[in-house]
Amino acid sequence: MLSLPPDRRVALATGLARFGDRPALVEGERVLTYAALAAEVEEVGRLLGGTRRLVLVAAGNDRGSVVAHLGALAAGHVVLLTADRDASVAELVATYDPDVVVRGGRVDERRAGTAHDLHPDLALLLSTSGTTGSPRLVRLGVEGVQANAESIAEYLAVRDSDVAVTTLPLHYCYGLSVLHSHLLRGASVVLTSLSVVDACFWDLVRAQGVTSLSGVPHTFELLDRVGFGAGVPPSLRYLTQAGGRMAPDLVRRYAELGQRHGFDLFVMYGQTEATARMAYLPPDLVLEHPGSVGVAVPGGELRIDAPDPVTGVGELVYAGPNVMLGYAAGPADLARPREVTELRTGDLARLDEAGLVEVVGRVARFAKVYGLRVDLDRVDHVLADDGLVAACASDDQRLVVAVQVEGPARPGPGRRLEARVAARVAARVGAITSLPPSGVRVVAVREIPRLPSGKPDARAVLELAAGSGAPEPQDVRGTFALVLGVERVDDEDTFTSLGADSLSYVETTVRLEELLGTLPTGWHVLSVGELEALRRRGDAAQRPRRRGRSVETGVLLRALAITAIVATHGNLVDLAGGAHLLLGLVGFNLARFHLTGTSAPERARRLVRSATRIAVPTVLWAGAVTLLAGAYPWRTALLLNGVAGPASWSEPAWHLWFVEAVVALLLGAAALVVVPGIHRVERRWPFWLPVAVAVAALATRYDLVSLRGGDEIHRAHVLAWLVALGWAAARATTWQHRAVVSLLLVATVPGFFGDPAREAVVAAGLLALVWAPVVRLPAVVARACGTLAGASLWIYLTHWQVYPHLEDRWPLLALLASLAVGVTAQRAWTAATAVGGRAVRGLRSGRPAIQRAAPEGGSVIAVSPESSTGRAPGTTLTATGVPAG
Structure with missing residues (x-):
């Protein structure tokens, strides 16, 4: 010690x-x-x-x-x-x-x-609320951690006979405060990751005699969904609510429910910067003042700084022993002493007629749209008071309002209902803000996007306005993969085993109800295979068919490009350029899926894993057909033709040039992101870094730097500029950004091949990617595009062994057979790797932890x-x- x-x-x-x-x-x-x-x-x-x-x-x-x-x-x-x-x-x-x-x-x-x-006073470092994993941390002192636990235990009157349960994550300051305040008084804490929507959770609550439940506003929405009011545990002594403003009507309803069932409701207010809590509303005042956060916690003081002489609104400032020492952005900050003596909360507040604090908005949550200053918190609060679950955000070009709706999002009554809700909200927001209809975008969603803390995710709300464009999943596996964000879902997986949480429960429920109709009790512990069997047994004829589906332009281009490649090779058409278009898509997806908000080492690992997932099946396939039929030289089979093979095009040595270039460029990107400083530059200038990389890579495109001559249009280092432009296209968030990418495409693609038609294919495809991220297609066409795009690697690998046997007499059959073989090979590979993955997991689960x-x-x-x-x-x-x- x-x-x-x-x-x-x-x-x-x-x-x-x-x-x-x-x-x-x-x-x-x-x-x-x-x-x-x-x-x-x-x-x-x-x-x-x-x-x-x-x-x-x-x-x-x-x-x-x-x-x-x-x-x-x-x-x-x-x-x-x-x-x-x-x-x-x-x-x-x-x-x-x-x-x-x-x-x-x-x-x-x-x-x-x-x-x-x-620093000797430093005890605890936490991410600010909602920014789990953020490198910006709150520095909390020894005295502050202890003082806040004592304060909370005092106003909640925590007893040694109390039993709390972990309804919130312990890394979140609110969840941690529940643990600290109960251990301080000798009470018990039941540890669980179960959600309040899980029947097993309520079995646990009753078995352990839980006396208190804590939740953010979203938790109370979930309690409504599971019918909490009809089954209040008899041991319950009080509920606590914090983590954001809850609509006054909901506060009043839970307070009245508490009066009927003998529990109290504590509405609380806090920030990580104050360790956890700064204010609370005594239960006997909740019904009369449901919009208030109450009074300062014991040992603390609240004041309104520079209140407006008319409205009384000013910034809320807190002082007390639980105020943080300051922020940290890196290791050097851990030695710094106290830098904060009172906390400027960034919240706008006023005192009501009873002298209680009422938070009315955020100092920084203002936007300027069409020259009008818009108070985003006021919009949120008014919609909540209207009984809507909504969240708004703005990029200063428009106001985006996400509104949660119940029921299926499909043609028919459900779709009309969403339209009515959107129209109602747009009119209400227009009245609040004076914005014209063109300045407000209302998006109906099944579930408000939320941060790990349960608070609305403003960035995700903005992204909703662009439209995801992703096809709606038509099976249980796809639904789980989409909602839970997992790469692979196996038949024996369940909603629970895939790491789901309460934030994904409601959306998954609504989506599955659309697929299956009435959900069986305990669906979350049924396997994917069991749920798929229920879906297949359902009467598909009773579910209306979709007239069309939105498809990402990248998916459509990928399907068209691989089809054009095979059709051109099989003498059906002469439409070259598909493979180079795919390289631009590689860069586009590289930015979307690998260069996301993680550390530089994790980004590099993702890129290496992606390169491996391409290289391994390629080498296995090429090696197999080489051993069986002498298809390729060994350099081609090992993806080394570009560095050790013939300088000029020769068949079949160059057949796999595209895969070789993709693997090399992904590994090159991995090497780039681990260069000291590049990670920080990319986070600060996510669009301009790939533009700079593209411009630098033009040195090889224009032979200013020549690493190896010969067939240059198929060599990875010469093609790097195309991948970088795809990367930039994914990061283009304004029309000015898109214009920059477009100008670079128009300026650099012509002249590269010496074939105007080929250059037009590449340029037109990438320009479509830049300016039209989503297209609407008939459902059957959309499904075909998804199938071909998903199998594009295997179609490319296998078509060299299929079309030569048919191209002279039946070129159309050569195309269709090549596509069919590639899709079949892709599905076989997916099935094989799934079996292998399950076997590996099985072996791991049987081992002691090493x-x-x-x-x-x-x-x-x-x-x-x-x-x-x-x-x-x-x-x-x-x-x-x-x-x-």
């Missing part, structure tokens, strides 16, 4: 043992007493060593995360708490270089001591049901005693 004085360690974590045999944590069937928790917390502190360190804890709602967090706090280390997600962890590790990373109950000691100068070796002088720390040192079952963190190295 560290030799820090008690006032440099968080008391709520060091004083656990005083509650003895009272239950502290409940997880599944296991109950951990305070005495046992204190022992495990002390052991973690011992294992972390005698040097004060920066400890990143990737937290889930589980016992290992709680013990690691408390152990580090109790020993005086600095905890960086984040979500247990790859992107979040990678971003923070890359930015802050923590000494220790705790994830999944395992501890990775990245060095023996510390690389950081840590821990990574610690640095020299360190140890390896593991999770096991039973300690290898002979301790009782339930031990969470255990030193295995394996020497480093």
Whole structure:
């Protein structure tokens, strides 16, 4: 343990043992007493060593995360708490270089001591609300963490007999405050990741006698959906609500429900910058003042800065011991002392007639559209008061309002209902803001896009206005993949096993109801295969057929390009240029799917994985047909023809040039993004960096730099400019950006091939990608495009072995047969890799967790049901005693 004085360690974590045999944590069937928790917390502190360190804890709602967090706090280390997600962890590790990373109950000691100068008052680092994994962190002090827990426990009157349940993630300041305030008073906390929409959650609540539930406004929407009012647990003592403004009507309704069932409703207000809470509304005032956040928490003070003489509205300022030390943007900031003594919340507020604080908007949530200043919070609040679930955002060119609607989004009554809602909202917003109809875009959605904290995601709301253009999934697998954002969904997967959460539940429910009709009870634990069987047994004739579907232009171009390639090779048409058009699409998708908001190492890994997914099937196919039929030289089969093959075009050596170029350019992009500084430049100038790369790559296109002569129009380094322009097209968010990309295309594509028709195909295709991101097609055509686009790699690989046998006599049959063989091969490969993936997962699930070796002088720390040192079952963190190295 560290030799820090008690006032440099968080008391709520060091004083656990005083509650003895009272239950502290409940997880599944296991109950951990305070005495046992204190022992495990002390052991973690011992294992972390005698040097004060920066400890990143990737937290889930589980016992290992709680013990690691408390152990580090109790020993005086600095905890960086984040979500247990790859992107979040990678971003923070890359930015802050923590000494220790705790994830999944395992501890990775990245060095023996510390690389950081840590201020003695610093205890905890949290991402600001809603920005999980963001490198900008809130620095919270030892005193602040303790003081806020005491304040919350005081106004909620938390008792040692109380039982809380983790309805919110522990990495979120609100969820963490529930844990801290209850442990401070010797109460119990039930650890679970179940959602409030899950029947198993309510079984757990009743079995454990849960006395309090906490939620953000979205949680209360979900409670409505599951009929909470008809089945209030008898043990419930109070509900707490924070994390954003809840509509007054909903506040009043839950307060009245509490009066009928004997529980209180606490409306609260806070920010991560104040550790958690700054104000609360006493339950006896809720019915009379449902729009208020109440009074300052014990020990704090609230004031209105420079109130308007007429409205009384000004910026809300808070002072108290729980105010943060300041922000951190990098490791050097961790040594800085307190820089904030009072918190300017950025919220606009006023005092009502009873002297209670009412938050009415955000200082920064104003937009200027058509020269009019628009208060976005006021729009949100008015729509909420009208009974609508809505969120608005603006890019200063238009106001986008997302409105949540129930029912299917399909032709017929459901579609008319959405149109009526959109018209109603547009008229209401126009009346509020004085904006003309052209300045307001209303989008009807099944579920408001939300951040991990449950708050509306303003950026995602803006993106809705552009229209996703993605075809609606027509099966259960596609629905799960779309809503949950997973790459592959297998037959035995379930909604729960795929890592779903409450934020995705409602949207998935609505989509599945459209596919299946009435959903069976417990659908979320049924496998995809079982749900697909229900869909197939349904009466498809009773579901109206879609007259048309929106398709991304990129998907259409990919399907047309691969068809043109095969048709040209098979002597059906003469329409060259498809492969080079596909290279532009490679750059476009590279930006959309690989260069997203993650760390530089994670981006590079994504690019390498993508290159591998292309290279592996290519080498296997080319190798197989070479061994069986002598199809290719070995350099071609190994994708080395461009660097070791003949300089000029010769068949069949150059048949796979396109795949070779794609793999090389993806690997080149991976190398680029790990160059120091490039990651930061791309995040700051996401459009202008690819433009600069494209301009620089023109050096090879115009032979200013010649790396290897010969057949240059098929060599990766000469084609890099096309990929970079596709990248820039994906980042073009304004008409000026699109104009820049268009000018570069028009200026650089002509003359490259010496074939005007071929150049026109490439330029026209990429210009369509820039200016028309979505097209509307008949449903059958849209499905065909999706099939061909998805199988384009395998069509390209296999068509060389199909069309030569048919091109002279039956060129159309050569095309159709090549497409059919490619689609079949793609499906076979997908099935084979799915089986392989399941086999690998099965092997992994049967293995004990293999821990990574610690640095020299360190140890390896593991999770096991039973300690290898002979301790009782339930031990969470255990030193295995394996020497480093």
